[in-house]
Amino acid sequence: MTRLRKILTVCLVLAMGMAMVFANGSSENSGTTTIRVMNYIDMSEPNSMNEISMVWDKFAELHPEITVIREDLFNEPFHQKVEAYVASGNLPDVIYMWPGGRSTSLQTTHSVKDLMPFLEKDGLVSSYNPACLVPQTAGYLAELPNGLTASHMMFVNTKVLKENGLSIPKTYEELKAMVPVLNAKGIEVVGMANMDSWVMQSCLFSTIVGRLGGADWYEKLAAGEINFTDAWFVKSLELVDDIYSSNVINRNTLQIGYGSNRGDFANGKAAFYIDGDWSAAAFQTDITTGQALISPADQQANFEMMAFPVIPGEVVHDTVSGVVGTGWGMSANLVAGSKEEAAAWELIKFLEGEYVQTYRLETGASFPSNLNVDVNKLIDEKGLEPFVAKRSAFYNSYTTTPVIDGVLHSDVYNEINVVLQEIGLGACTPAQGAARVQKAWETWKANN
The missing domain is CATH 3.40.190.10 (Periplasmic binding protein-like II)
Structure with a gap:
């Protein structure tokens, strides 16, 4: 990519970010706190449309005080957009990310916050598989994982x-x-x-x-x-x-x-x-x-x-x-103690909480990092599809x-x-x- 193209890309992302904030108005005026989210989703996959109603609409129902502006992308377009956001310094407040690899730039530039203090403050450390809470490429818990992958x-x-x-x-x-x-x-x-x-x-x-x-x-x-x-x-x-x-x-x-x-x-x-x-x-x-x-x-x-x-x-x-699975990170640009930081953490807790991780298990999207989700019990009681049980057996068969x-x-x-x-x-x-x-x-x- 030439220097001119890099500059134009950064300018475009900045303009888009400004437009998104302007279009949704001020949090003060609306009475809600607005946060921007970068979501990774393949809309051609089974249950992708259902995820919108089961996950995002559910959060809106539970938290009317928080307005979420969500951007949905998949595969290379997602990663290219993330790189542009990192280059511009205008990262969305909550972002889907990897513990390393494709999220290397997010991690090495410390563009996202350490989530361990948030877990500790809310007494949630014991709610997650310890293997999922180890320091990542950034040297800290940059994203709260869905599980092990x-x-x-x-x-x-x-x-x-x-x-x-x-x-x-x-x-x-x-x-x-x-x-x-x-x-x-x-x-x-x-x-x-x-x-x-x-x-x-x-x-x-x-x-x-x-x-x-x-x-x-x-x-x-x-x-x-x-x-x-x-x-x-x-x-x-x-x-x-x-x-x-x-x-x-x-x-x-x-x-x-x-x-x-x-x-x-x-x-x-x-x-x-x-x-x-x-x-x-x-x-x-x-x-x-x-x-x-x-x-x-x-x-x-x-x-x-x-x-x-x-x-x-x-x-x-x-x-x-x-590897530790994908999950959700929080922009380092959010002011500590601000309403936006609190809203971003509320969303991350929900996305990695028992409700969403149970839904992801039922649809085969991921196996839970949240220890409150009892996989075997759900397989038995809800009669989950055979691939869920076979996937569980797969994990137990290999290191x-x-x-x-x-x-x-x-x-x-x-x-x-x-x-x-x-x-x-x-x-x-x-x-x-x-x-x-x-x-x-x-x-x-x-x-x-």
Whole structure:
């Protein structure tokens, strides 16, 4: 982006922010406190419209003294807008964010407040899973998470496997052996949507790196004990190269936009589908329409959730990449003790409270960080869809290793993203890619 474009972007965001405040009038005049919110939502997903009424309208009903001006965006448009807000210094009062990775700029610029003092003041620390309250990239609790997230989940269409005389693979070799059998029937082995460069890195490669590098690979890297040019990382890239070249994952997935081929998997056009755990919600019933990509009956009888099978040379077993989940942060621009700060915290408490986290569990959006939400009790008493119970069992079956974009700076993980796509296209060898990532890592260390 040129300097002129950056200036124009900042000016546009400033103008939009001023327009939003002007359009809604003064809090003093209206008798309410107005706060701006940056929300992350895919309006094409099941239950997205229902979320507006169940969550945002509910908050408005409970808190008529607070006016919320909400901006809804998804995927790259959301992240691009956040970067523009950070550059302008005109951040919305409450913002959906990540503990690191895609929210690196929010965290490293300390554009958001530490939420731990707010939790402590209200006596809410014990209400949350302690693993969700650890310091994040900013060095403090910059966002209150929805829960813990597995960035890797491998969905299985067991009906497709049975119809083709196959069973759930225990090893990569067994998975690879399915290629000729399934391709002969016009069925893909593993479906993914890899056009967005983060998907392969976050949803599969991070798990591969964890298996071959160990759960502590990042700590060893940061301590200078290992490098990206060492065997653990080169072999990880070699496996991705083999996955593409053997057609375990078709190269055409590099032209598929995120989330757009879930229906193909649900309809039996692929035997497996790899995504993050959050994608389970896309297959469940839309409360508004009563429709589901995978019916509850099929969820129970014909689909399972697993991790990528055993990889040759792995040093840890039964692991998936995981990280503290997304959640809500508060702008550092809010004056301490102000009505706006109090209103922003009231909204965050609601969004991460028992009511909303129960709703998110029921719709498959996330598993709760709030300990007041009893998952097993809700599954039994409310008869939640089978994918909810199977997802709970999934979490109990695997331990986690780091998500690459959750621990590395964007200057480094973006290079990994590009390398992975070029390997998929056959434009880069694993050794070349490893050398480029190592250079990016050394450059970042030298400048920080």
